[in-house]
């Protein structure tokens with residue numbers, strides 16, 4: 001599962017108190033406010049206007065196609081087509097709390 005996160009680690013740390021990179025630190029992402037996982041990060045208006053919190057369903061939609069979920073987002077990641085790989089990644093994110 002952590003191996004799947006390699007595709008994210010170029011831009012995201014996932015460790016308590018770790019600094020943001022190109023993308024925000026994702027420690028504690030599941031259940032956190034959308035565009036609020038790392039409050040110091042400069043999020044786009046595209047992601048901020050989504051509102052609410054990260055549920056497994058929303059995370060699945062985001063990771064399938066970030067630009068469809070939040071048109072105008074700055075997350076330069078095309079999406080992960082394999083649903084099983086997404087489920088594994090979401091389980092991994094859920095464990096990082």
Ligand code: HEC
Pocket residue numbers: 005007008009010011012022023024026029033034035036037038042043044046047063070072073074075076077080089
């Ligand atoms: C090329 C850099 C890059 C890659 C690769 C990348 N991200 Fe991101 N990610 C970003 C940026 C930049 C943002 C902020 C987007 C915005 O503000 O619109 C972001 C935002 C996020 C958020 C929202 C955080 C919040 O506070 O709501 C999540 C969750 C996330 N990324 C997960 C992932 C996962 C999981 C992967 C790997 C499958 C990944 N990202 C790959 C750059 C990246």
